[in-house]
Amino acid sequence: MTSRDPTCSARRGSGRLPVTWVPTAASRLYNNRTRPAAGRRHISTAANRSVSPKRLLSCQTSVPCPVSTIRPRVLGRDLSGDDGLQKTSSMIVLGEDELQQAEKALAPLSPAAVKVYGCLFSINRGKALNLEVVADSWPDFSVLVCKPKVQGTADREGDFNIYSIFSRDQASLKKLLSSPGLLRWDAFTLLAGVDINHLDAVTDLAAQHGVPARTQCVMHVLMLNSHDQLRVYQSVPEDRIRPLQAEHAALVNSTWKYGGDHNSYNSVLGYISNHPSLCVMDEGGGGPLSWVLVYHHLALGLLYTLPQHRRKGYAKTLVSRMAGRLLELGYPVYCFVEEGNSASYGLFTSLGFTVKESFRAVWLEINEK
Template sequence: MLILSCASKLQLLETLLKRNLPQTVAVYGAVVNINRGNPVGHEVIVDSWPDCKAVLTRPRTEADTDNTDLYKNIYAAFYWDLDVYRRLLLDTDAVNWKQTFRLYGYQNGIYDVSKDAAATKKIHLTATPHFTYLNPNPDKMPQRQLDPSFTISTLKSSHVDILNETWHHGGNEQSRRYLDNMVKCFPNICILDSNGHPISWGITDPIGAQIHGYTLPSHRQRGYLAIVLRALSMKSHVAGCPVYGHTAMNNVQMQRLLEYMGFQRLSELCHLCIHSSV
């Protein structure tokens, strides 16, 4: 196992992962963010270099690492050779199994290896399949006019309480800290009403995915999230990030909106594997 820290090797890896889109999209998004300043301190693990057969991105271990923090502890994986990936996970220190963490991958083998790891290492695994939507041409997204009393803006720390209260996965102190960090570190967009309060927003995460697309209930069905998605996607695209996100398989409304906006659903499901030692 190698930690890839050389800038030119990371650049080469980015190119290689880009060539293997869409299956690489989560690791690709993480590597792009690492190569553009690495604001949340992630690192890349490969089995070998230059002929790598498995790639894993993870948060660097730091003195203040909180092993219980499911939000902060986010991994992404891709393999060209499943046996190599299995050995990387099971036989090396690539993963801190004492942590509660979430792992994103689009290959069935990623889920299989997570299942094996859970059995061998006697840890819990919850795996939830999601649809993944990718938009290769965000500049072709339909454009809508915004009510002139509203403005497009970016989120601030003072908006984090409402983000945390409304997020399906939020509502606790760890999620609040995580959202605050995302707002400070990665592209986001919101629409402010005439009083300067956010009514619709979208943010991005360490693997470059769009998360927490939301419109306040009293403002829904007026095209606000469509406006947010276009602006956020253009921002990610200009920064060289892939434009994509995951949706729950029963969230038909969001799926319809993404399809209307020109996103394409990947044929592979996203395996979101949540491991915890407790």
């Protein structure tokens, strides 16, 4: 059976009825079970556990470098240079200072970098604790990969083993993905946001390893950069537009096309707890009728209206209000829309979102789930 990424924000309907999963008290504590202790750094392969951290940054001025509480980790095969410094043939895991610098470096590189930028934005504000960022070099990187620190966590991100990718060129991407310990070629992995122009680097590597690789979807990236660009729309009284609450997670999970189990419930609860969300409430004092959330990589998503309340402008109102709110908070404002989804494409562009036609982001499955 073909799997689909739960973080693709806007797709055509799946045609299936969702299965409702009722959360238990124990499931609500998943974050405490799966998140590593503060300051702990996790190396995923046994071969890498003996590699000690090595500071790779140096200041170019007379001002002393600030010391991070978590420094870059070097992964891969160590090489001994004539200068006595430890070098590496592969990759670097960024520490706290470097994560901040990477966020600033990626900010002007949208749409190609927006997904990894969103991950960095969340990590640097303590909103995505099970993510780490790997660079091919530092500070002059060509590739950044945002990946799970701990694999197999009890949420959709862990279930799909999602790697978000930014690459400046195909050769650098292929070189980094070839590094021992970065990818498990014997396990299902979803590479998300790959530049369509660099896709051959990944498919060639998969063929070399003798594993299947399949394009799951090709996405437009629609972005809103300023309040001046936003076309404000509102069809609902102000008092009916409210943030979602934790108690609404089960409802959202039951209607999500990738929902219906405890892993997806945990993801929905994480989105509601850590990021902005909005819903239109029933005017009779009931529950939500329509809603929009934000993923951990900060794309708008899970936009949904109950069937009996459609064609009232609820979804358009929520996207307009959410976009304005995110701009106020300094968040990137964007979404992914699958090629061929004209309804979602039309909704977002009607509100002022724009697209760079020359860029497409690809979700690529490695192995079968």
